[in-house]
Amino acid sequence: MSHMGYVRLMTLDREQVLRSAAALLTRKSTATMDEVAKAAGIGRATLHRHFAGRDALVKALENLGLQEFEAALDAARLDEDTSEEGLRRLIAAVEPSAGLMSFLVNENQLFEGDEVNEGWNRADARVSAFFRRGQERGEFRIDLTPAWLTEALYGLVGTGAWSIQAGRVAAQDFQYMIVELLLGGARRSVEQ
Amino acid sequence: MSHMGYVRLMTLDREQVLRSAAALLTRKSTATMDEVAKAAGIGRATLHRHFAGRDALVKALENLGLQEFEAALDAARLDEDTSEEGLRRLIAAVEPSAGLMSFLVNENQLFEGDEVNEGWNRADARVSAFFRRGQERGEFRIDLTPAWLTEALYGLVGTGAWSIQAGRVAAQDFQYMIVELLLGGARRSVEQ
DNA sequence: CCCATGTGAGACATCTTCGTCTCATCGAAG
DNA sequence: CTTCGATGAGACGAAGATGTCTCACATGGG
DSSP: TTTTTSSSSSSSHHHEEEEEEEEEEEHTOOOOHHHHHHHHSSHHHHHHHHSSSSHHHHHHHHHHHHHHHHHHHHHTTTTTSSSHHHHHHHHHHGGGGGGHHHHHHHHHOOSSSSSOEEEEHHHHHHHHHHHHHHHHTSSSSSSSSSHHHHHHHHHHHHHHHHHHHTTSGGGGGGHHHHHHHHOOOOOTTTOO | TTTTTTTSSSSHHHHHHHHHHHHHHHHOOTTHHHHHHHHHHHHHHHHHHHSSSSHHHHHHHHHHHHHHHHHHHHHHHSSSSHHHHHHHHHHHGGGGGHHHHHHHHOOOOOOOSSSOOHHHHHHHHHHHHHHHHHHHSSSSSSSOOOOHHHHHHHHHHHHHHHHHHHHHGGGGHHHHHHHHHHHHOBBTTTTT
């Protein structure tokens, strides 16, 4: 099948390689191309055939992560229902991609002034707009800016993914921990 | 003055170098020894005279960050007053070191299974114990584990430092953003 | 059966960074 | 002024990673 895989946007092999690369780079962001190849169960030469170089690999990971995050944004249906339920759905939808997102968030910090993948600006805008809508509806407090809430969301998702990875918190608590902290904070409120 | 500087635990020069190194590495964690030296306004050779190698430099940064964080823990007097006020004091005390801490938190993720600086375990224990006490006093909710609250604290401090660095949030809001989100979350409560 | 494609292994030159070293210079103490 | 210590600049080899290339092999289609 010389045309195998072209029925999809991304070859199955290629995606599997990206998956394992994401898993490895999430743990060790300085991993070698050779380590990435070994982790994917392929040779370094084959890795280079799929991705021109390390930059191309990282860029592909960016696109994959962005694609998954936007899919999560879609799946969360942030407009429907209450903002709280929307946030719960978003965190739930983003959980499978949390590790990859954590890597990308840290990775983006390296691009000092460089242009960031335009897609991330779009995603940021969607999250930020979600928080702003929640504020306008009176569901979110207005003394925390949407920009900060957006950053905090990314930060907590990354922290959560890493804490689980390090074994400091239980994997099953991922969604609950993040949503509850993000929504209600640590203070014991009268409502409980 | 052949003995200059030895009146202190750390030579003034040495500390200044560490400060600028921390500032640079916070922004670009992969910075070269040469870049670190340039940023400190000294030659690469001199940098190597102060710190045997990159490992030694990072270790020195770890010690500096740990020292500052423990000083912040002391200054916060976490036992006195309410837990809420203690947390406010801690975040306020930690703000000047936020960038360095952000770097170290990310850096620690690289030490896969390696032993972590024992001092960090002590610091973690103090923070974790603070949250546990708050729970026992009925000031913090008990459905979020102290371990997670500790991780979230680190994560938000790092996210805050980075968000300011990136210009996405105002520097003056650092303490308020973090404390308010950590304590009360994003949900608009009846108390307001 | 034969061929084409994709692959793994490895060789290879190149590049970057690192750590060390030398040497000329500068400044302060004596 | 002289001397000693610290510094900056630069050269140097070592080590590691990268990107390219070749070659043998396996598999699947014709």
